[in-house]
Each structure stands twice: as C-alpha cells, then as structure tokens.
Amino acid sequence: MQCSTCGANSVIEIELTLANDTTVNFCSCHKCETQWWNRDGESLELNAVLDLARKPNS
Numbered sequence: 001m002q003c004s005t006c007g008a009n010s011v012i013e014i015e016l017t018l019a020n021d022t023t024v025n026f027c028s029c030h031k032c033e034t035q036w037w038n039r040d041g042e043s044l045e046l047n048a049v050l051d052l053a054r055k056p057n058s
C-alpha cells in the first residue's frame with residue numbers, strides 16, 4: 001500500500017473487526033505519520049469508524 005499523502009511505500013496496515021463484524025483497516029505512514037482508515041478499499045474518517053463501532057449487532 002502506498003501513502004496517498006507522501007507517496008511512500010512504508011505504510012503499515014492493521015486489520016480490525018468492529019463489534020458489528022465490520023472489518024476496517026487502520027493505516028499509518030512511517031514517513032509522514034499520516035493515519036487513515038479503510039473499509040472495502042475506501043478511506044474513512046475517524047468519526048465514520050466510531051459510528052460503525054457504535055452500531056449494535058444486527
């Protein structure tokens with residue numbers, strides 16, 4: 001994965017499964033320290049991740 005901010009390839013990706021079984025990826029760039037979230041290849045704002053985490057199990 002490439003950092004969309006600085007273009008470096010030194011991005012770590014951590015997969016997390018939220019309470020409602022939604023899987024999101026937390027990404028962090030070693031070079032510029034940008035951090036972002038991904039779900040199904042789409043970047044998410046932190047608030048959107050928190051909203052997903054709050055949803056009750058269906």
Ligand SMILES: [Zn+2]
Nearest residue numbers: 003006029032
């Ligand atoms: Zn970067």
